[in-house]
Amino acid sequence: MNFIERPKQISVGVLALQGAFQEHIHMLQSIPKVSSILPVRTAEQLRSIDALIIPGGESTTIALVAEHSGIWENLKEFVRQKPTWGTCAGMILLANEANNTKKGGQKLLGGLDIKVNRNQFGSQIDSFESLLHIPQITSSPEDPFPAVFIRAPTISTINSLEVEILAKLGHNVDETDASTVVAVKQGHLLATSFHPELTNDNRIHKYFVEHAINYIVSGQNGKKEISLKDGNQNTQKPT
Numbered sequence: 333m334n335f336i337e338r339p340k341q342i343s344v345g346v347l348a349l350q351g352a353f354q355e356h357i358h359m360l361q362s363i364p365k366v367s368s369i370l371p372v373r374t375a376e377q378l379r380s381i382d383a384l385i386i387p388g389g390e391s392t393t394i395a396l397v398a399e400h401s402g403i404w405e406n407l408k409e410f411v412r413q414k415p416t417w418g419t420c421a422g423m424i425l426l427a428n429e430a431n432n433t434k435k436g437g438q439k440l441l442g443g444l445d446i447k448v449n450r451n452q453f454g455s456q457i458d459s460f461e462s463l464l465h466i467p468q469i470t471s472s473p474e475d476p477f478p479a480v481f482i483r484a485p486t487i488s489t490i491n492s493l494e495v496e497i498l499a500k501l502g503h504n505v506d507e508t509d510a511s512t513v514v515a516v517k518q519g520h521l522l523a524t525s526f527h528p529e530l531t532n533d534n535r536i537h538k539y540f541v542e543h544a545i546n547y548i549v550s551g552q553n554g555k556k557e558i559s560l561k562d563g564n565q566n567t568q569k570p571t
């Protein structure tokens with residue numbers, strides 16, 4: 333049996349094609365378990381990191397720039413194998429399906445068995461903050477996470493039992509009710525429809541780094557097509 337030593341630190345990349353990547357980089361600087369932080373624009377940079385954050389911004393633009401710069405297929409491969417967290421536009425890109433996409437559709441990296449509704453809360457001026465209790469992250473409802481929503485998507489459908497709901501909206505917002513799911517996890521993938529990098533609260537960044545380390549220790553990092561359903565995750569040959 334192969335034991336994988338628990339890494340004390342990992343390197344985290346932030347996709348830096350468009351959007352709020354600088355804010356994520358800044359936030360990661362406050363986390364001791366992050367050894368290096370890399371703005372990612374090339375396939376080579378992607379190969380050198382343990383985990384990736386896809387920031388908020390404009391999902392159609394990020395997809396277009398990624399395609400034109402030739403990194404799209406590498407990104408697709410990365411998110412299937414390695415810990416990745418998508419915030420807002422990043423969550424849209426990690427979804428298997430999206431509503432309200434532009435004519436001609438939108439390219440998605442996929443990986444999360446969810447369907448998202450883009451711009452569910454309206455335009456930029458409809459941005460809002462909501463205090464969320466996220467049991468895996470906030471210690472009690474009295475110490476909620478200040479979630480910032482900007483032209484945010486919501487999760488309209490969850491298509492797999494492997495998708496774990498981490499957070500629901502705390503109150504009704506327009507046509508969206510308080511049971512709307514705004515943060516999920518599935519295996520090595522994490523997604524939030526809000527922007528933790530725009531707060532002074534690094535708890536979700538810390539959570540992602542711990543989650544990535546656990547995933548690496550579990551030996552699944554970089555191994556493709558692992559199905560937890562049929563319990564074959566321990567059958568890989570030791571390398």
Ligand SMILES: NC(=O)CC[C@H](N)C(=O)O
Nearest residue numbers: 388389390391420421483
């Ligand atoms: N803040 C954001 O990332 C907004 C996401 C944007 N509305 C999109 O569809 O991609």
